[in-house]
Amino acid sequence: TQDAEAVSVYEGLFWRRPILAAVMTAAVLSLAGIPLTVGFIAKFYLFAAGVEVGLWLLLCALIIGSAIGVYYYLRIVFSMTKIPNGDSDTDRHPAVSWEGLTTISVLGVAIVAFGTYPTPLIEIVREAIQVFGG
Secondary structure, eight states, X not given: OHHHHHHHTTTTHHHHOHHHHHHHHHHHHHHHTOTTSHHHXXXXXXXXXXXXXXXXXXXXXXXXXXXXXXXXXXHHHHHHHSOOOSXXXXXXXXXXXXXXXXXXXXXXXXXXXXXXXXXXXXXXXXXXXXXXXX
16 A cells, blocks of 8 residues: 555664654654653643543544554654665665754754753743733
8 A cells, every 4th residue: 555655665764864763753752642752741731731621522532543643653663673675775865964964863852852851842832822812
């Protein structure tokens, strides 16, 4: 299927581009809402807001959607860690420039840093809400 082909693009990425694969893993785990990532903080606040106002049906949809998402996100991570079958073609996977690598690294650190210590980000959001319409 087309979906299986899309995931196969990532096969062996960990072995070809370990920094890119590590940051992509952090991003995918953040989308899944795994603790110690900023995505967990976002889902936690969303869940807490839903509990506060009693939107139980939407909370159930959040939980079910998150569980389904974890399945698909982990497929990508497992695909990245597969050992390549020996015919690695570097033409299909060009080198990442130092600017791109720097950007990727900063974003990866931000995903984990704000996931482990979200207070500065939360304060920025609270101030923005007060300034722009809260």
